[in-house]
Each structure stands twice: as structure tokens, then as C-alpha cells.
Amino acid sequence: MTERTTASEITFSHPFILGSLVVPLDAGTYRLIVDEELIEELSFPAYRRTGTHLEIPAVGVEIGTRQLLQVPRQELEAAMQRDAEDGEESLASQV
Template identity: 55%
Template sequence: MSDRTTETQITFSHPFQLSPLVKPLAPGTYRIITDEEVIPGIPFIAYRRSSTMLHIPAIGVLGNTEQYISVDPKELEAVRLKDVETH
């Protein structure tokens, strides 16, 4: 079995800040790319997260550059929940 990569999307209604970023990002829908690796030495197939990346800019936003920023999934979820609570 090999490692795997999944892509999801997360939508923010308000500007948000993550610790790796110098300035807040605009509201919008962003791609999240998660890499996982197989956990060796167990009798069934299981994965552990090896990286989580945020794709910048937001989907549908034109920009001169595209970046993938490594983010902490727990921090990302906390920021998402704060955004939802702000409604």
C-alpha cells in the first residue's frame, strides 16, 4: 500500500490569520491538501497525517503567484470554528 493525498476545501466568511502567515487572508474558499503515510508494522492498513497544506490564493481569485503553506490542522480547525461562530 502506498501513501495517499487528499484534497478538500474550507470556506471562510471573514478574514483569517494563521501563525505561518504574516498578514490575514481574505475570505473565500481555499484548497487543503493533506498527505498521509501508511503506518508500518500493523496487521491492517492505517494512515497517519504527514502534512497539511493550504493553497493560496482562494479558489476563483486570480493572483500572480500560488503558494502552498504548511499549516497545523488543529490551528486551522480552531480558526474555522471561530469564523463560523462570528456569523
């Protein structure tokens, strides 16, 4: 079975909370690591996500220990959506 891992960065403008944490994480840029496996039954290459991990703390934070927090994709997408909505609300209140 062929697997691949990709890394990208996502930025939160506001502190945010995930269900697996007790305290909110600070606003900042976080490394997102996605594991996928090749679906071999198809006639074209396609991948299925097998894991989504968020590296904490944020990228710019100087600390000796980093952790990978496994996060359900839907939970992460919901946190990103809330962050975007918080930004829109802030802009609307300034107008």
C-alpha cells in the same frame, strides 16, 4: 512506505489569520492538501497525517502564482472554529 495525498476545499466566511502569516487572508474557498503515510505495523489499513497545506490565494482568485502554506492541523481547525463562531455571533446580533 505508501503515501497518499488528498485535496479538498474549505470555506471561510470571514477573513482569518494563521500564525505563520503577518496579514489576514480573505474570506473564500481554499484548497486544502493533506499528505498521509500508511502505518504498516497494523493488521488493517490506517494512515498517519504527515503534512497539511493550504493553497493561497483562495480558489476563485485570478493570479499567476499560487503558494502552498504548511499549516499545523490544530491551527487550521482553530481558525475554522473561530470562523464558525463569528457566524453564530453575527446571527445572534441580527435577532
